[in-house]
Each structure stands twice: as structure tokens, then as C-alpha cells.
Amino acid sequence: MTRRNPVPPLAAILATVALPAWAQVETRTITVSNGVAETHPVANGIDAMQACFDERTGGAWTLAAFWSGALGSDLDATQALRSGTQEMVVTSTSPLVGIEPALGVFDLPFLFADEAEADAILDGEFGTMISEKMGASGLVNLAYWENGFRNLTNSLRPVTKLEDFDGMRVRVMQNDIFLDTFSTLGANAMPMAFGEVFTALETGTIDAQENPYVTIDTSQFSEVQDYLSETRHAYTPFMVLFSKTLFDTYSAEEQQILRDCAMEGQGVQREASRALSQESLARVQEAGMEFNQLEPAEVERIREAAAVVYERASATIGADVVDGMTAALDELRAGG
Numbered sequence: 001m002t003r004r005n006p007v008p009p010l011a012a013i014l015a016t017v018a019l020p021a022w023a024q025v026e027t028r029t030i031t032v033s034n035g036v037a038e039t040h041p042v043a044n045g046i047d048a049m050q051a052c053f054d055e056r057t058g059g060a061w062t063l064a065a066f067w068s069g070a071l072g073s074d075l076d077a078t079q080a081l082r083s084g085t086q087e088m089v090v091t092s093t094s095p096l097v098g099i100e101p102a103l104g105v106f107d108l109p110f111l112f113a114d115e116a117e118a119d120a121i122l123d124g125e126f127g128t129m130i131s132e133k134m135g136a137s138g139l140v141n142l143a144y145w146e147n148g149f150r151n152l153t154n155s156l157r158p159v160t161k162l163e164d165f166d167g168m169r170v171r172v173m174q175n176d177i178f179l180d181t182f183s184t185l186g187a188n189a190m191p192m193a194f195g196e197v198f199t200a201l202e203t204g205t206i207d208a209q210e211n212p213y214v215t216i217d218t219s220q221f222s223e224v225q226d227y228l229s230e231t232r233h234a235y236t237p238f239m240v241l242f243s244k245t246l247f248d249t250y251s252a253e254e255q256q257i258l259r260d261c262a263m264e265g266q267g268v269q270r271e272a273s274r275a276l277s278q279e280s281l282a283r284v285q286e287a288g289m290e291f292n293q294l295e296p297a298e299v300e301r302i303r304e305a306a307a308v309v310y311e312r313a314s315a316t317i318g319a320d321v322v323d324g325m326t327a328a329l330d331e332l333r334a335g336g
């Protein structure tokens, strides 16, 4: 930038700060936190987002990432966004149902059959409708990333059938639908923030927890759990949330950069999550976990036992939201 005398007006400074290829942006440090370790595919998404920022802002924006719940739980961090003291969080939807009950729709057991269905619903009209609800709570959802299909680990026995849940002390997220699902299956469900799970498993306060393979792997749960059973009982999305209070202080161009770069991160993050999933499964087995798949008939029995949760959760989630999801899935499965 060339300095002129006397001090030029602000508009002239702004005009000379940025090269034409770059947007007119403020210099910013954007704090982003999440509950997983830096080895988790969320880091691939954050790196991709930073690369996108570099390109679009000419290096004016820096993502300051905090891992393993260093800034608090998913819920604490989300509350910090709402009060405008933190910019961004990558969080599971499940702990946020107290803020936006409609998010509970993603917690319904055995909802999505595979990743393609999850992507189609989240990236389609239904996902947009849910994102738009977040504004009322002071949050902007920039993109859906992936936590993934959840599987059960425990220290008691391989889970091969419904009866194996009996009396098992299973940590669940702070979410009534998960609580109801695992209670219904016969487990002793104990809600707990993610940051407390490793220690609770280590000390034997709980027997079991459930999370996607990559989270089980990158959180070192293989050190404190013996059995891993492929239950795939739910798919949890990550939301890339931004503080609406802070978002509203950004220029329209800057807001677009946030959205575009979060979407660029989405592709990279989902790909990394899926690529790492089988690697993670292999790694935890090498670390000594005993892995089993369930007979399809046994999965069906578990699914049928849990189905009652849909009816009970519908009023809280909103019957319109549950019906909207069902209709979207029906349409998708019919090939529409």
C-alpha cells in the first residue's frame, strides 16, 4: 500500500489495501472450537476452510482452532456463540435440542440407511429448513459436516442381540431421544458431556458409549473399552455454526466467504471422514478391541424395539418436522 499525505479518507485506504482479486475484508481471527481431537477429520475440514479463506481474503482471516473441548462442551461453546463471545463451533446437533427442539429429528433411531441418504436430506430442502430455524436462537448454520453413523463400545460383552443391552450403563449425549432409545433397549442410560466420557469409562462409572469409528479411534476409547459392535443405530450430523450477533457485523461479501468456505470444508471433511472410517475400525482392532457385526434379523429386532421412540419424541421435535423428514425420505427412497 502506498501512503499519501495528508492521511487519505477511509474509502481510499480500503481501496488500496486489497488487491483486486481479493474481497474487501477486515483482518479477522475467527475462533472455532469442537469436542474432538485434532486427529479427527474435522481438522481436515478446518484446514480446507482456512485454505479457502487464504484464497478469498489474501491471508486476512485466520481460524484459531481449539480441540478436545478446550473451550467447553458443544453446548457451552454454542451458548458462547449466542452471546457473541465466540465466532464458530463445529458441533453435533444432539446436545443442542434444548436450544432448537427440531434438531431432535436427527436423533431418531435408525433414521438414515447410509451416508448418501444423510447427504441428500441435509443438503436438500429439509436441511435448509432446519438451518433457517437456527436464526431464531442467534445461530447461523454455515454447513452440515459429518460426525457419522454411531456404533456401540463397551467393557462387558459383544452386543449381538437386543438382550445384550440389559442393564448396561451406557453414556448417552445430553439428549432425551438418545436417553429414551437406550432406556427402551433395556440399558441404564446415563447422559453426560463428551469431555467426561473417557474418564468415566476408565474409572468404570459407565460400561459403554456410542460414537462413530473415527471418534472412537481419535478419542483413544480403545484404551478403556474392550468390545465394539456395529450397531449403526443413528447418524449424527455436525453443524458448522456461527454466532449470528457477530455474523451480522460482517459485510455481505464477508458473509458469503464464510458460507462458501464452510461448504468447501464440507466436501473435504466428509471425504476424510469416510476414508478414515474403515482405517479407524482397523486401528482400534489392532489396539485390542473385539469387533462384531450383528445378524440383520437381530438389527431388525433392535430397530423394532426402538421404533416406539418416534411416536414419543414427535411432539417435542414438532410433528410437522418429523412428517417433513418422513416425506423427504419416502420421496428419496422412491427415487424422486
Ligand code: TK8
Pocket: 034, 035, 036, 074, 091, 092, 147, 173, 193, 194, 210, 211, 212, 215, 236
Ligand atoms: C464431540 C461430540 C461427539 C458426540 C458425542 O464434541 O457427544 O458423543 O458424538 O463426537 O460432538
